[in-house]
Amino acid sequence: MEFLVAIGTGIVSKLGEMLMDPVTSQFKHLIHYEKNINKMKNELNNLKDRKGAIEGMVDADRRNGRHIAPNVEHWLYQVDNVVENELHKVYDDELVNKNKKCLNGLCPNLVFRYSLSKKAGKMAQDLVSLKEQKFEFISYPAPLPTLGSTFTEGIKSFASRDSIMTEVVEKLKGDELHRISLCGMGGVGKTTLVKELIKILEADKAFDEISMAIVSQVPDYRKIQGQIGDTLGLKLDKETLQGRASQLLERLNKINKVLLVLDDVWTELDFELIGLPSNGHCQKGSKILFTSRNEDVCHRMRSQRNFTIPVLSKEEAWDLFRDTVGGHVVDKAEIHNIAQEVANECRGLPIAIVTIAKALGNKEKHVWEDALDQLRKSSLISFSDMQEYSIYSCIELSYNFLGNEEAKFLLLLCCLFPEDFDIPIEVLLRYGVGLGLFKDLGALWKARNRVHTLVDTLKKRFLLLDSNEEECVKMHDVVRDTVVTIASKEEHGFAVKYDAGQIGSKEFTWHHSAISLVFDEIKTHPKSLQCPNLRLLQIFLKRREPISENFFHNMSKLMVFGISNLCIPSMSSPFRSLNNLCTLRLEDCQVGDISVICNELRKLEVLSFAHSNIKELPVEIGKLCLLRLLDLTECNELDQISPGVLASLSNLEELYLRVRNFHWEEKNSILADLKSLSHQLKVLEISITGIHIFPKDLEFKNLVKFWIYVRDPTTLSHGFVRRGYLHPNILKVNSVYHKDIKENVAIQQLLKKSEILNLVNVKQLENVLYELDEEVIVSAQFGQFKRDMPCQEFHLYSSMLWQLE
Structure with a gap:
């Protein structure tokens, strides 16, 4: 009997324990109601912070053309769903609970309170799980677009073209022919037809890869290699043509079926030098298609089938x-x-x-x-x-029918550049200014806007074409040849281009007002180059070498002189008689002492030494009292700027001083000169080492465009730089304290005008952001912000941010 009583007592005790556990658990939910609710809210804030950081990286990667990882996209969707749906239910229940009482109206409804506490505890766990989810990567590079997708919409269908296209597609898909050509007169539509063929072949997946290069009259093998490499996603990093050709050939041999399109071929090409199969055949299944205006060239290129493109009916x-x-x-x-x-x-x-x-x-x-x-x-x-x-x-x-003389003039200037050349719009501006155009506009930055507007007009009339290079245009060779012919018909015609091969060792007399000379190399020099009416002279060399001083004699009316890639050891003799010169471009040149040109060229308004090797800006430069633009971009051997020289340039509107290795710490006099110029400058580009370089009372009230890089003295890179002369205003500040920015008048003024603000390793960054504008709302911890300022982009690279991340 006692045994049975003991057994019964044990059972009751065990049942009591089993019943007490859930009761205790339920009481925990009631007791920790406030704690569970607060924990859920805290974890929600933590998750929002993490989401903000991830969204910042996602937005930055999207701007750079990268694809966002699917698991990151899904995570962001999950977070939004939790915040928008699940949490709203909990918050709504909490609000109901605050107003809901038990039957006597005095105490909270315990059942409802228990349920809400339990939900909050579960939701807090879910929020922690979401917050702690890890990602191997946020984004990945976008795949290369297909070649056909880079072309404009398809061409209008014509019977005279359809039959040709059908047969070409058939031959390209078949195994019989490996080299096929399309030939016809200029302007007949060969390139347009080829682009449509590429779209058809890509849609049919007839080839594993399709690549295209534009050749033009004078083949630039390095450029051809680059175009083919770009479409294949191949980076050619060898220095010599032969080295790059080996890289390209190796890549092509790894592709089972490839179509290579060579457009606008004028002369027989050296396939081996490019990196293409030179034995007359590609590997099985691969083809070469090229276009030309010359049927003989097609035969010399060993075309197995030539399709002639007729004019339209x-x-x-x-x-x-x-x-x-x-x-x-x-x-x-x-x-x-x-x-x-x-x-x-x-x-x-x-x-x-x-x-x-x-x-x-x-x-x-x-x-x-x-x-x-x-x-x-x-x-x-x-x-x-x-x-x-x-x-x-x-x-x-x-x-x-342009109806605009400035537009016609600009088109003539474009004719001075080689075929298929990426023509910099900025050079057109500087030439135009030197020839006396745009005087009614006053400031150079206004003239720059006018030039870009005129270029847009010419592109809409299909007289100029888009370029892949920033702020450049191209000119269709047929349009170019025609405009050159128009100009040459006029007495003392303005724009006439000569290949340098026409110049020998004899004496030449030309009466044209503009001449452009392109040299592969200078083998002979003329005894004399008589150009009594010349107002513009442009000279290109494909490799840097010296040129005879005879080129520059008897040009007393010259107003614009543009030289690229030349070696001019002695500067005195060539420029002695050019006292009417208004624009001088000595770019990518090796020059001697430049002080002598300043004694002769007192009418200069535009002077550029960009990418040249000048080591000193002598005091004589200060004599150029009419100078409006001085360009020293990437003159990275520049070590000395004479004191007072910049301050003497009383009409200077634009200064480009993006130079590496310049020892600003030792150039206090130059900074004083800059201060005296600051009220008159409208455009400024400058790279300095350290914010302390700027005088604290320096002001830039009148700047319209600027690209200013305050970089770390230990680095040579400028970092984020402009891509063109219309690029948004950039202010980059590296490795400074908040107080340095706050105490610098110039930086404070520039902050308010910046369109791209790049802050790198700025200590107390949150203080900078809060003081930008009253409307700025900043989460200093994660770099989130809103603003009503004109800033289009905002880059935050702070060591503090990375540590927090």
Whole structure:
């Protein structure tokens, strides 16, 4: 009996313990209600901070064109879902609980309080789990776009093209032919056709890789290699052509099926020097397709099948013309018949059709009639003899219809550059200023805006083309040749370009007002270069070597002189008679003592030594009292600027002083000069070592554009730099304290005008950000901010931030 009582007592005791555990747990939820709620809120804040940091990195990577990892995207979605949905339910329940009482109305509702505490505890655990989730990487590089995706929309379908395209695609997909060419006259649409072929082949997945390079009249093998390498995602880092060719050939041999497109081939190419198979065949399944204006070149390149691209038929030409102008214009009763005749005069050349159609646009009837009269002047010439002239007459008409003399002048300046050249718009500005254009605009930065506006106009008229280089344009070779012909017809024609091969050791007399000379190398020098009417001279060398002083004699009217990649050991003799010079560009040059040019060239307004080897800016520079722009960009051997020289330049508007290795700590006099200039400068680029270099009372009230890099003295890199002369205002400050920024008047002024603010290792960063503007809201811990200032980008690279991360 006692045994049974003992057993019963044990069972009851055990049951009591089992019943007490859940009761205790329930009481814990009630007792720790406030603790659970507060823990959930704290963990929510922690998660939001982590989310803000991740979003900052995601936004930065997206701006740099990188793809965000899917697990990161999913994590951000989960966080948003928890915050927007789950937490709202808990908060809503908490609000209800505060207003809900038990039956007597005096105590909280314990059941509801228990449930809410339990939910909060569970939610806190979920928030911690989300916050502590790790990522191997936030983003990854975007895959290379397909070549076809970089082209504009497809071409209009024409019967004369469709059959050719069908057969070319068939031959490229087959195994019989390995080299195929498309030939035809300039402007017939070979390049456009090739681009459409590439799109078709990419859609059909006919090749593993497709690469394209533009060759042009004078093949630049290094550039051809670079274009092919870029489309294949290959970085060519060898110095010699042969080394780069080996890299390229090795890469191509690893691709099973590849199509190489060489566009605009004028002469037989050395495939081995480029890095292409030179035995007449690629490996099985791989092909070479090239275009040329010369059928003989196609044969010399061992083309196995040559497709000739004809001009458009009369019906096709009218369809293209009508689509380009717009049916609402050409279908007008008073315009229709004239428009058809104008289209006929274009002789089926697509480039001529599009060019003249854009030129006429919404013009009145009398303009159309005048255009037809001008085109008919060449109608008596037989079609075969007139084909090239037809292009000329159409583009001449487009040129005449510009209606803006400044735009015409700018187009002529573009003709001075080699074919397929990336023409810097800034050089067009500096040449124009030197020739006396834009005087009505006053400041140079206003003239720069005008030049870019004119370039946009010319691009819309298809007389200039976009370039892949920042703030550069290209010129279609047909347009360029035509405009050169137009200029050469005029007496003392403005823009005429000569290849340097036309210059021998004999005496030359030219009456043109602008000449551009391009040398592969200088083998002979003329005894004399007589240019009594020359106002602009431009000289390019592909490799740096000395040039005879005879080039510069008898040019007393010269106003613009641009030299690239030359060696000029003695500066005195060449510039002695150039006392009318207003713009001088000695860029990428090796020069001697430059003090002598300042004694002779008192009319200079624009002076550039960019990327040249000058070591000293002598005191004589101060004599250039009319100088408005001084460019010393990347003159990295510059070690001395004479005291007072900058202060003497009373008309200086723009100063470019991005120079590496310059010992600012020893140049207090230069900083004093800069202070005296500060009120008149409108554009400034400067790289200095340390914020303490700036005088504390220096002011930049009148700056319109600036790119200022206050860098760490221990580094040579400027870091984040401008990509062009219209690039947003940059202020980069590296390794300083908040008080240094606060005490510097110039930096404070620049902060308010900055469009890209790059702060690196700034101590007490949060104080800087709070003081930028009253509307700034900053989370100093993670770099989150909002602002109403004009700043377009904001870069935070702080050691403090990385430690917290």
